[in-house]
Amino acid sequence: MAINFDLSGKVALVTGANTGIGQAIAVALAQAGADVALAGRSEPADTLAGIAAAGRRGLDIRADLSTIAPVAGIVDDTVAALGRIDILVNNAGIIRRADLPVFSEEDWDAVVDTNLKTLFFLSQAAARPMAAQGAGKIVNIASLLSFQGGIRVPSYAAAKSGVAGVTKAMANELAPQGVQVNAIAPGYIATNNTAALQADETRDRQIRERIPTGRWGRPEDIAGAAVFLASPASDYVTGQILVVDGGWLAR
Ligand code: NDP
Numbered sequence: 001m002a003i004n005f006d007l008s009g010k011v012a013l014v015t016g017a018n019t020g021i022g023q024a025i026a027v028a029l030a031q032a033g034a035d036v037a038l039a040g041r042s043e044p045a046d047t048l049a050g051i052a053a054a055g056r057r058g059l060d061i062r063a064d065l066s067t068i069a070p071v072a073g074i075v076d077d078t079v080a081a082l083g084r085i086d087i088l089v090n091n092a093g094i095i096r097r098a099d100l101p102v103f104s105e106e107d108w109d110a111v112v113d114t115n116l117k118t119l120f121f122l123s124q125a126a127a128r129p130m131a132a133q134g135a136g137k138i139v140n141i142a143s144l145l146s147f148q149g150g151i152r153v154p155s156y157a158a159a160k161s162g163v164a165g166v167t168k169a170m171a172n173e174l175a176p177q178g179v180q181v182n183a184i185a186p187g188y189i190a191t192n193n194t195a196a197l198q199a200d201e202t203r204d205r206q207i208r209e210r211i212p213t214g215r216w217g218r219p220e221d222i223a224g225a226a227v228f229l230a231s232p233a234s235d236y237v238t239g240q241i242l243v244v245d246g247g248w249l250a251r
Contacts, residue, residue, distance in 0.1 A: 016092030187245025212247030
């Protein structure tokens with residue numbers, strides 16, 4: 001049997017795809033053959049251009065994912081415009097930094113709601129049509145902070161640990177219905193999210209020296225893993241957290 005990474009005829013939905021990791025994933029899924037819906041707050045012009053350049057259809061769905069209010073509509077809009085939904089990539093995320101003694105309820109709720117609560121309820125909504133068709137792939141974006149505590153980011157560590165947990169919980173329940181649920185834990189990836197770290201000469205050098213591969217990750221490094229987890233090549237993989245970190249955790 002040939003190993004199959006082909007996504008022709010599939011429809012993907014990617015959250016937070018106007019920039020960074022989500023953008024690279026959306027374009028890579030299109031290059032692998034999928035039509036791609038993008039759900040997020042901002043204009044995803046470059047991402048839509050990348051999808052079109054791959055010869056695939058793109059769909060711009062404007063939604064604020066800090067609450068679960070839009071989740072059912074996002075799935076309905078995707079199916080209405082593109083015909084089906086086969087792949088969901090839960091990528092949208094935020095981080096808030098503050099010292100522990102003054103960490104606010106607002107920063108707790110914003111991060112946990114956006115990174116974890118919406119991820120679950122959007123997955124729940126997408127899993128219905130996936131289960132009905134007997135096949136689907138859900139890929140969640142976790143973090144090294146699914147495994148480590150970090151500094152000054154307690155709500156992010158809690159949310160991303162939760163992403164690892166809920167990935168396994170959903171994988172268990174959806175496996176009999178032909179839906180695989182996995183996560184990717186990126187290491188240090190050069191995006192807007194990490195711009196301040198990259199701009200700080202000392203921190204930038206420390207990070208590169210700490211990574212066995214010796215460089216920051218690129219969004220495309222995560223996109224390769226996402227295409228694998230979205231494709232038939234990973235049909236026997238479920239409930240896993242695939243770490244893509246240049247060797248950071250191995251050290
Ligand atoms: P970016 O800041 O470039 O991308 C984050 C995306 O999430 C943006 O598209 C943003 O859209 C979207 N988003 C945030 N809040 C909302 C919201 N309320 N509603 C809709 N969309 C929203 O960062 P990255 O590409 O680095 O991050 C992507 C994912 O990867 C995140 O889950 C992050 O936690 C994770 N990650 C990143 C790492 C890194 O080193 N970069 C390491 C580990 C994990 P908008 O611009 O409209 O706000």
